[in-house]
Amino acid sequence: HVHPLVFNDGSSHESEEVYCCACGELVSGPRFSCVDCGFHLDKNYAEAPVEMNHLFHRKHNLKLMTSSPYVEGNPICGFCNNICEKFVYHCYCNLVFHIKCAFLSYKFLVKNFRELAHQDKPISSECHSQELKRVQCFACQKSFLESDYISHDSRFYLHKKCFELPLEISHSFHRYHSLFLQFNSDHLLCQICQETQHQGLVYCCSICKFVLHIECVSPPPIIEDLSTHEHPFTSIFHDHPISHKYFVVDNECTTHDCLNCHEEVNMACGSYNCSDCKFIIHVNCALQDARWYYKIKSKDDFDKLLNAMLEVGTMNPSFFVRKMIKVGEKMINIEIEHFSHQHNLVLSDEVKERRYCDGCSRLILTSFYGCLECDFFLHKSCAELPKKKQIWGLFHQDPFVLTPSCIFICAHCHQLSSGFAYKCEVYLCKDLVCVRCVEIPLSCMSGGHEHLLLLYLTYFGQCCNACDRSIDGDIVYRCKACNFNVHSACVNLLPQTTWHKSDRHCLILTYHEDNDYSQYHYCDVCEKERNLNTWFYHCPICDNSAHCSFVLRDNDLFLKRGSKIKESDHPHTLMFVEKDYDYPECHECGDRCMDLALECLDAECKYIIHWKCSTSFQLLQNGIINNVALTIN
Template sequence: MEVLPHFSHVHPLVFNDGRSHESEEVYCCACGELVSGPRFSCVDCGFHLDKNCAEAPVEMNHPFHRQHNLKLMTSSPYVEGNTICNFCNNRCEKFVYHCSCNLDFHIKCAFLSYKFLVKDSRELVLQDKPISSECHSQELNRVLCFACQKSLLGSDYISPDSGFYLHKKCSDLPLEISHLSHRHHSLLLQFNSDHLPCKICFEIQLHRGLVYCCSICKFVLHIECVSPPPIIEDPSTHEHPFTRCLRELSFNCDVCGTLGNYVSYNCSTCSLMVHKKCISLPRFIKSLWHDHPISHKYFVVDNECTTHDCPVCHEEVNMACGSYNCSKCKFIIHVNCALQDAQWYFKISKDDFDKLLNAMLEVGTMNPIFSVRNMIKVGEKMINMEIEHFSHQHNLLLSDEVKERRYCDGCSQLILTSFYCCLECDFFLHKSCAELPRKKQIRGIFHQDPFVLTPNCIFICSVCHVLSSGFAYKCEVYLCKDHTCVRCAEFAFSCTSGGHQHLLLFYRRSLGGYCNACGLSTGTHSVYRCKACNFNVHYECVTSLPQTTWHKSDRHCLILTYHEDNDYSQYHYCDVCEKERSPNTWFYHCPICDNSAHASCVSRRDRFLKRGRKIRESDHPHTLMFVEKVYDYPECHKCGHRCMDLALECLDAECKYIIHWKCSTTFQLLQNGIIDTVALTVN
């Protein structure tokens, strides 16, 4: 009786030739497959290994990974326990061959890839006859070649019994090559365990597949890039052909402006040197980062841009190299920043570029959406004293007398500057809100067409995700539900803040750290950041925290305060929730009463729903009005709890109906995305 001590089990394993007629099915504890032949077993423990897995070496010197040996492990080597096989791309749930380079294989996959290498390719083709991809085009739509990771469509391929697919041409790949772009060492066919980018196309081939690699120099070429085309012609991007130069030569790409060290493509007519991937970059695009369409230029002179800083990374753009530019606005952006995310741009033709630019310029020059009924001259300036605005049925008068707690019916923020008011009803507009354009290109959301200003509605802003009432810029494309509030429609790439002495720059994705306003992690959210200091503020904290506001806990105006001057910890408490308050984050303060409060306690999620606006609910016959009770807290007719926050109250004096805003049908429909906007009742 043959006995095998095995590192994976505490007891010796006994050999079984598999010829018994026992009906019980057993599975190999190493590969997880049904054992149908010889195996080694511990019957008492129910532990079985098929003969091949039992005799697998504890360490394997794999020809596709010559840097280190692969070590056989009984389970995932990672703390989180999630291991993906670099051969088949499936999860490893049993034994795994592992290298510290984060290279992992099922035990069977390690054998298969090894056999593929050591087996003569001609023998492989003889055993597994090549199949034309035309015969099974639908089935092969998502199947990739194991070696080059390209689709099998359009090429003959082989599929050995082992279950992987291989182009016939890839079965003939040499294991070692010499290449003109790397003359110091030979390149070996290897797994790309370090996930290095190809030196020709600059793309990174993820986990699976093979590359030609020099591990000493960290030099990698994809299989298809070993022999790049000698000449590339693309009339849509450049009028002349580009010719390949296979030399190890440093150059600045004239298209994207970044460094290249190896293969370049040259246009001798224009004296251009470019990366292979940059030849096909779009010449005209519509970008999230600019209102107008932008075009690619190989260089930009000083009078064609007002700033040399890229709005995405905020680093200087080398104007002597390629960039995207808007000649109308003198705007400039790095090529790689503009094309960083496929959702940030789309390619357009030259004709579409001209049409779109003209349309955008017309939108930018449209008159404000009001007609003037009376104006006066102050010095050299004409002031519109009375206007007829599209959002209201009565004429509006200009006023500078800020006496009461008045909120704008456009942006729902407190009025502290000049405003238009209606003498017949409770309607107010900031002067700036009254002068907003009817159509506007929104930078925070990527749309081809401008958004249209829509009055008197309740909606959730698609940029800051805050529930708002009043004016919304709405996309009019069929089935699109995008809306933006007035605050986000005025998005800027930079801003100033009373909480910091330097200019803050917008970053669409945070670089890490904590928000200096609320103290929470910035995560991967959009932030305004100081380039010189470690100062970050969430986009929402900049746009959604008003400088001055009111709260029912204080009869005076509360001011947004950025630093706590009082060092005594007993004063670091919120006078609204009565909990401890960090002295290092922003808060609201009343200098008269010396009251302080968390910004989150004062500026709640419903802060941009104007009290006094009216709506109709489907489950109540009368008009309801937004209210916030200060002294008397009646019970909600739906949940029975007292209405201490925002509520909807019936205007019929005999009805006495009141519900929490969050208990309303309208709120539930908006919150669940069933509807995207609700019309306010005007009269």
């Protein structure tokens, strides 16, 4: 307008009716007016943006115009299908809206229209069947008979079900891009019914010129319908919800590998992926076992699940701090009370002698907590384990509970272990997991290979590059480019340093044979030739080498020497020992006790027995019991 406009809050009681020059309707509220020529604008339209970014028309912005954009004739509004004679929003795609219709559709889009739905409650079509024969739903352009609807100003009608339509969907007929709810400005044919809908909304991919009518799109999968795959769920090793889609928005790459099998995902077949990160997995890989995931019915359910999982890890401490000191900006717990031991434990960094952790039974080489009154030691990391923990790798959806002081067979690595175990408390479940197996990384670096190794939950391939044993449906870490494969047990269980009765020094895990002379390629334990391409243990002082299999072979690597148990067929407490010399005879089989044995603590008893000859070992191996309690004193 050429003249200045003056604001009027509409509170005066003027008898003269004032009409808005933008929409042509009576103005009853705040407005801007020209005192010279009787020009009036509703406040909302006076403040209207010159350009509108309307998500029902994503290709271009709509521009505000004060009159028809065409030289001859007035255009038809793409919203209400009536003639446009006042202010319009226009796009050169031949899309024109009354200014009021543009605002109304935008409110619907950003869900401010919910206020409108609150004011104008859904109406049953049975009450106004004759009137409804003359009108159509703004979105789908279908009648309202036998369907609830929402009305506004007697010019805007919308099915209740159309009001709840998602703005974006993925569809099996168009798997490469999302379909967005749009005005059909190009008047494209529906790819299902092959008809054109000129008014209302359609689901459209503007990149491919692909259109589906609302009525032709199959009803979107109901999130509670667990028979479909279109619901989000949290998957093994991944704590965000993942949903089924036929495309992934990622500008960095054009191909995607499944994080389970690490093969390329054909996006035309769909996949499960995470909108928060780059997690993507084949449908078959995601759903191959129902115990690998939670089905999420709603975001509220996911939030509750996430909070519960966080609570499992943070609200169940296994220790209480008794003394702390400040080192720089960091507080250090120097004395704790741990639930597994009757005395307080003190932090130490001095590893003066060979000690083994009472939690994981591994050699202590770093900071640890120790008891000043008895021989009880815990790695700092083992002492800080939570009392409850979610363990995905064993197909369990309930948290495991930390159990101290027992001997058991780990349900994951199948190694006999002593110390801490995470126990499943679901009725009839006997699974116990050693603390070494509670974290299963999706990838790892190993000293035996220069590239990143990826986790495969089930793999059939050649022999393991670490132990030289076959890989037959095992959990492995693999470098696909180099065809380098190692059992997860070899990566996670083989200690960097260990002891063996064949050598008085510490043996070091060695990945490559640097000496080409043939005499260095033999195992000094079994005196058989070693494979040059596999790992081995080596003593650099004595120049002795041994197969890795000898470390894990006896299945007692993680039974702490010095631990004590009670046997039903012996009256005294027995202690785990491994004799370095003077091998006594086993009271059960008569052979010399050269391996792990149980020795009576009563000096006058002289009772000793192979661990494998004991009743407890037989019961564990045969699955009759799932753990043996250790004796504290």
